[in-house]
Amino acid sequence: MIRFAVTSRSCFRAAAKHCRPLRSGCYFSSTICAGGKAPEPTESEDIVRHTHSEGPPTPEIDHPNAPKPTESEDAVHSDRNAEVTLDDLKRVSKTTDLDPTKLKDQTKASYFGVASNDSLHVAGGSKKGVRPLFSRIQNDAYDVVIVGGGVSGLTLAASLKASPHTSALKVALIEGMSLESAARWDPSPDQLSNRVSSITPASKSFLEKIGVWEHVYPERVQEYDNMHVWDGVSGSRIQFDSFHLHPVGQSMAYMTENINLQHALLSYLSESAATGNSVTIFDNTKVEEITPTSVALEDVDLSSWPSVRMSNGSTVYARLLIGADGVNSPVRSYAGIESRGWDYGQHGLVATLTMEWNDRQNVAWQRFLPTGPIALLPMPDGKASLVWSTTPKLAAHLKSLSPEAFCTLVNAAFRLDMTDLNYLYTRFNAEDISAEFEWRDGLLPMEDEGAKFPLRVAEVQEGSRASFPLRMRHCDSYVAPRVALVGDAAHSTHPLAGQGLNLGQGDVATLSSVLEKAVVRGADIGDEVVLQEYWAERYPVNHVMLGVIDKLQKLYCTDAAPIVALRSVGLDVVNSLDWVKTMIMKQATGV
Amino acid sequence: MRPKLPLLTAVSLSRRYTPQLSPSRYPGHVPTNMFQKTLLAVGSGVTAFFNPRRGDIIATLGEATALPFLMYRLRDVMLSDATGRRILREKPRITSKSLNIDALRKYPANSVGKVYSEWLDLEGVSPDTRAPVRYIDDPECAYVMQRYRECHDFYHAITGLPIIIEGEIALKMFEFANTLIPMTGIGALLAPSRLKPKQRERLINIYFPWAIKNGATAKPLINIYWEEILMKDIQELRDELGIEKPPNLRELRKLKISHL
Numbered sequence: 001m002i003r004f005a006v007t008s009r010s011c012f013r014a015a016a017k018h019c020r021p022l023r024s025g026c027y028f029s030s031t032i033c034a035g036g037k038a039p040e041p042t043e044s045e046d047i048v049r050h051t052h053s054e055g056p057p058t059p060e061i062d063h064p065n066a067p068k069p070t071e072s073e074d075a076v077h078s079d080r081n082a083e084v085t086l087d088d089l090k091r092v093s094k095t096t097d098l099d100p101t102k103l104k105d106q107t108k109a110s111y112f113g114v115a116s117n118d119s120l121h122v123a124g125g126s127k128k129g130v131r132p133l134f135s136r137i138q139n140d141a142y143d144v145v146i147v148g149g150g151v152s153g154l155t156l157a158a159s160l161k162a163s164p165h166t167s168a169l170k171v172a173l174i175e176g177m178s179l180e181s182a183a184r185w186d187p188s189p190d191q192l193s194n195r196v197s198s199i200t201p202a203s204k205s206f207l208e209k210i211g212v213w214e215h216v217y218p219e220r221v222q223e224y225d226n227m228h229v230w231d232g233v234s235g236s237r238i239q240f241d242s243f244h245l246h247p248v249g250q251s252m253a254y255m256t257e258n259i260n261l262q263h264a265l266l267s268y269l270s271e272s273a274a275t276g277n278s279v280t281i282f283d284n285t286k287v288e289e290i291t292p293t294s295v296a297l298e299d300v301d302l303s304s305w306p307s308v309r310m311s312n313g314s315t316v317y318a319r320l321l322i323g324a325d326g327v328n329s330p331v332r333s334y335a336g337i338e339s340r341g342w343d344y345g346q347h348g349l350v351a352t353l354t355m356e357w358n359d360r361q362n363v364a365w366q367r368f369l370p371t372g373p374i375a376l377l378p379m380p381d382g383k384a385s386l387v388w389s390t391t392p393k394l395a396a397h398l399k400s401l402s403p404e405a406f407c408t409l410v411n412a413a414f415r416l417d418m419t420d421l422n423y424l425y426t427r428f429n430a431e432d433i434s435a436e437f438e439w440r441d442g443l444l445p446m447e448d449e450g451a452k453f454p455l456r457v458a459e460v461q462e463g464s465r466a467s468f469p470l471r472m473r474h475c476d477s478y479v480a481p482r483v484a485l486v487g488d489a490a491h492s493t494h495p496l497a498g499q500g501l502n503l504g505q506g507d508v509a510t511l512s513s514v515l516e517k518a519v520v521r522g523a524d525i526g527d528e529v530v531l532q533e534y535w536a537e538r539y540p541v542n543h544v545m546l547g548v549i550d551k552l553q554k555l556y557c558t559d560a561a562p563i564v565a566l567r568s569v570g571l572d573v574v575n576s577l578d579w580v581k582t583m584i585m586k587q588a589t590g591v
Numbered sequence: 592m593r594p595k596l597p598l599l600t601a602v603s604l605s606r607r608y609t610p611q612l613s614p615s616r617y618p619g620h621v622p623t624n625m626f627q628k629t630l631l632a633v634g635s636g637v638t639a640f641f642n643p644r645r646g647d648i649i650a651t652l653g654e655a656t657a658l659p660f661l662m663y664r665l666r667d668v669m670l671s672d673a674t675g676r677r678i679l680r681e682k683p684r685i686t687s688k689s690l691n692i693d694a695l696r697k698y699p700a701n702s703v704g705k706v707y708s709e710w711l712d713l714e715g716v717s718p719d720t721r722a723p724v725r726y727i728d729d730p731e732c733a734y735v736m737q738r739y740r741e742c743h744d745f746y747h748a749i750t751g752l753p754i755i756i757e758g759e760i761a762l763k764m765f766e767f768a769n770t771l772i773p774m775t776g777i778g779a780l781l782a783p784s785r786l787k788p789k790q791r792e793r794l795i796n797i798y799f800p801w802a803i804k805n806g807a808t809a810k811p812l813i814n815i816y817w818e819e820i821l822m823k824d825i826q827e828l829r830d831e832l833g834i835e836k837p838p839n840l841r842e843l844r845k846l847k848i849s850h851l
């Protein structure tokens with residue numbers, strides 16, 4: 001079946017205004033497709049084809065545990081949609097009261113963790129065959145539909161449920177992959193996931209406030225309060241200590257696996273479901289198509305509500321649709337929001353490493369090489385997480401090397417001169433690489449050993465090497481009528497400052513409080529005017545952060561002598577000014 | 592021992608009256624500060640101009656003008672090549688002892704070793720006449736300079752250029768094009784002004800074009816492990832490196848030819 005989504009915002013707006021759908025040229029294409037006719041694009045409409053190749057950046061190598069979305073339900077449910085006729089909808093919606101508190105009562109339970117495909121049936125209401133349309137529409141309309149079960153999407157769901165003002169909203173969350181492994185996560189102490197993020201104190205206190213942080217496995221969190229950043233070409237360096245932090249003595253950041261957060265969020269949601277505040281989760285379910293709902297009603301105007309058709313064949317209607325669906329956000333395409341930016345032409349190679357000793361776990365290291373920065377971030381029990389941004393070609397080479405050779409190259413990348421490193425990139429034999437490394441490393445001054453370089457890497461966890469394309473993206477707007485974007489759907493950035501996930505947390509915090517206010521005031525939470533406040537607050541903050549990171553990446557991705565000289569003088573000056581460093585830390589920790 | 596020049600006396604005096612800069616970092620190392628390095632450069636440049644046969648002064652000029660970053664650059668040329676790295680790691684020295692010149696004389700005709708020994712005999716020099724490095728601070732760079740000097744006679748041997756001033760200038764130009772390190776170029780640029788017009792013409796018409804073309808296209812000669820290829824056929828080596836033998840300079844001089 002070919003799937004289309006209408007992405008023209010003007011078309012969407014027109015539909016919202018005139019409420020005269022079906023005939024009006026905006027597609028209710030699930031009906032059309034199921035009926036056997038493919039929709040024909042008209043001139044004014046910008047039609048994109050949804051394929052499975054769209055989606056978040058996928059690792060270049062398959063992670064052995066990566067969940068694969070299933071698509072088996074597709075055929076079964078498409079029939080069901082075919083029966084929805086205009087008359088049906090009109091009849092139903094007249095009697096449907098979409099008051100949030102009433103909607104809440106109609107939600108049966110929170111569905112996740114149980115066998116995923118089963119939950120789809122129940123959530124979609126189709127397990128017992130075709131039900132009367134009336135209840136189906138009632139069940140399928142939500143105050144908030146969140147697309148994306150990454151950290152941003154789950155945090156928003158949790159934070160809505162955490163506030164007494166928004167906990168009554170009827171919320172659905174749709175995630176293309178299985179969330180079961182995250183919900184039932186039973187981590188083994190000596191294996192770490194390779195997707196790791198540094199959580200700023202600001203993000204952590206937000207997660208604490210909404211009650212999620214207590215569900216995080218604390219033994220899998222590593223804090224650090226010291227950071228070394230240096231120039232691989234000139235050797236100029238800057239060092240941040242705990243006394244640059246405010247308040248003095250707090251941590252710079254908390255390293256943890258993304259799945260630890262996802263697990264905590266899902267535990268929180270399940271706990272909150274037990275107290276009657278549930279979120280309906282459709283996992284293993286892809287959003288296939290988003291269209292304006294083409295229904296005219298007397299009391300509640302459903303017509304401006306986006307309707308979201310899922311891969312399980314059912315459709316949900318959203319008073320407010322949240323795009324937490326990552327870089328290639330389908331929600332953003334639907335809302336016709338432009339996302340601008342560029343690709344860095346670099347890949348972020350991640351890996352889980354074991355250091356030679358379990359020592360100096362409070363320090364993060366980052367060295368800027370002309371091919372991109374390499375960062376070593378501490379994890380508990382003498383482990384560390386590597387983010388090596390480099391050319392796609394080198395990333396592929398580094399992934400193909402034997403584990404021993406790879407570890408030697410990581411050590412070399414933190415210690416040796418660029419000439420040595422460039423030479424080592426051309427070698428394949430582990431012993432050869434190791435002999436060359438030991439020779440050059442032996443010439444380094446002894447006194448630098450403890451102070452200037454991280455411990456050596458001893459091992460790389462099997463299967464943990466993966467790489468992701470890096471890019472800078474920022475949306476013109478985060479909101480449209482009945483649509484808001486959070487996290488990577490709204491912006492994505494280079495990992496050199498470890499901010500991507502944290503910016504998403506900031507979005508969620510602001511959006512939740514904006515929605516809270518709207519509910520208290522009795523305003524429509526999908527109203528663009530309400531949502532504007534969220535955008536107005538977050539855009540400038542994210543814009544500055546994205547800009548600074550982008551300039552840093554550009555400044556350091558060259559070895560042209562005059563630029564190296566300038567940036568080195570600059571870094572040396574900054575390094576001698578503690579108050580500037582305190583200021584930088586304030587920005588980076590978000591407090 | 593040659594009499595000390597006023598310039599070197601000045602440097603040693605100034606060394607005596609400045610606080611110790613840094614300890615000696617390799618045998619024979621003479622630590623100097625920036626001012627002393629400048630003094631060395633200017634002084635030896637002037638001396639070399641008027642007295643181009645003073646090998647020690649030319650050497651000092653080389654060391655003094657080889658600003659640290661140029662030496663690092665030459666070192667990096669070596670570090671970017673497998674053989675160059677091996678040389679830097681093993682730090683072999685070329686002396687009459689390490690090479691055993693007598694044995695080389697018995698090598699097959701046209702082998703690198705044989706041609707080299709023939710050239711030493713013809714020019715009446717020995718590998719031991721090379722001045723030791725004294726003024727470069729970084730031990731590794733000092734070795735690079737030492738190696739560079741010690742290999743110089745091999746360059747003469749494979750190009751067949753004699754150590755008379757014209758040959759030396761042609762070879763300097765060749766080295767400059769090969770490594771882009773100016774110290775070898777400075778000599779070549781300064782010296783021609785002291786040549787006879789005929790000699791200058793010959794250089795400009797015949798040897799400079801050869802030097803630039805061959806120097807620029809040949810692989811960096813600093814990365815040749817001479818000690819390991821003494822048995823190799825010299826023409827084979829030239830082909831491998833991409834070097835054509837220039838016209839025989841001594842013969843052209845005899846025939847007074849300055850154009851080809």
Ligand SMILES: Cc1cc2nc3c(=O)[nH]c(=O)nc-3n(C[C@H](O)[C@H](O)[C@H](O)COP(=O)(O)OP(=O)(O)OC[C@H]3O[C@@H](n4cnc5c(N)ncnc54)[C@H](O)[C@@H]3O)c2cc1C
Nearest residue numbers: 148150151152176198287326348487488498499500501502
């Ligand atoms: C190498 C690397 C290192 C990083 N390090 C850090 C760090 O140290 N600190 C930090 O703060 N950030 C870091 N980041 C950034 C951080 O990982 C991201 O910003 C963050 O994960 C984004 O979360 P998200 O929930 O917004 O989006 P995502 O995690 O991309 O989630 C989007 C979700 O939407 C789902 N989805 C997409 N399309 C559909 C669809 N059609 N139907 C259903 N579901 C759909 C996807 O399956 C996915 O689960 C790093 C990023 C990279 C690449």
